[in-house]
Amino acid sequence: MYSFESRVRYSECDKSGRLSIVGLIDYLQDCTTFHSDHVGHGLEFMAAHDYAWFIAAWQIHVLRLPRFAEKIRVSTNAYEMGSVTSNRNFSITDEGGEPCVLADSIWFTYDTAAKSPCRIPDFEHVYVTGEPRLDLPRTSRKIKVPKGGVELPSFHVVEQMLDTNNHVNNAQYVSIADGIVRARDPEFSTRVIRVQYRSMALLGDVVCPRLHATEGGYIVDLADESGSSYAIVSFESLPTEPGAPAPLPSPSGAGREA
Template identity: 35%
Template sequence: MYEYKKRIGFSECDTDRRLSVTALIDAFQDCSTFQSEDSGVGFDVLQSKNLVWVINYWELEIDKLPYLCDYVTVGTYPYSFKVCFGLRNFYMKDEKGEYLVKANSMWTLIDSVEIKPVKAPDFIHEAYTVEDKLDMTYNPRKVLIPKDEDVTVTQKDPVHIQIHHLDSNHHVNNGQYVKLALSQAGDPEVSHLRIDYRKQAMLGDVIYPVVYSTGDERVVALNDEEGNPFSVSQFILK
């Protein structure tokens, strides 16, 4: 496994001075980036071979979020490679070593020239140690739109994708989808979330959010103008 320690900064916190969910996902993404770079299979190496990892799915179990100035340990490791897919766990622990958050994720290795999935080559397998997956909930990857009669459906104002939404891959950053979805749902406090990434949003795209509310569940579809989702997120409220 790969770990790094950090202290929660003011810029990472929400209005209650707790680590925001978006900053949590950013910390997880940083952790896997650090592992890849330190293992010799970072951005430059993959780019030289026209390869890039693209996120398909997140699932997070949140026991509690750390507060401003808390010290935490962030960790990650892959637990399976299946042809073009990489399955990876993440976690955040407090100073006592207790789990604060556990996460599962699915990634696809893409040929950036042919724009198609490719089997992970041997040098990627050799760079990582595959470990047993974390003890947590593992739901199906696809997040379904609720169809129950008691679901309240709310169309939200369109969101125009701007340069600050993008990352170095020139599409909307993974965490930005979560930030957008949470804000459309009213920034609730959540105990469990799933994010199903369907397609990439680019600069100039317009996102049409739709919120489905029932009981303690919020599902947010971030759609294109034809109603096809860029992502579908499920939030279970505390």
């Protein structure tokens, strides 16, 4: 398992003074990139070997969002790696070691020269060190989108949305979807985020959002002009009463790994 410690910055908070959803995703993404750098397989190494790690799906459970200036520990564990996909857990814990966020994810390697998914190189198995997975459900690679929904104004991908792979960063899709939901339902609080990434949006591409209300939440489909999805983001709600518990699969057991 790889971990790093941080403190929630003002720039990472939403209007409530707590870690924003995009700030949360950024911490998880930073943790896996730091892990790569820690084992000597950072950005320069991957560029020299013509490959990159891309995420296929997220499952993120929010027990609570840390407050401004709160000390946190962010951890990741690559608990399973096959020939074409790898599974990673993440956690964000507070100063006392109690979990604030638990997550599971599916990743794959991409040949940046051939511009296609590829088998995971043997040397990438260095990430798997034997720690057990968190007690979370298995992450599904597919999110079912209901029919209908509300079509929202389209927009073009701009440079600020891109990452080092020159496509829209995975956190940006969640940030865009979160903004759409909050514009529709300002009091909505997120308990579970599920994301399915289907294709890469590049600079200048047009993104056409569609919002679907579901039982207990929303689904945002971010698609191209033909209706093919770039990413599908599902949000399920938190209890509305302050301090109300957010039930999760065995959070105390999962916390032992954080």
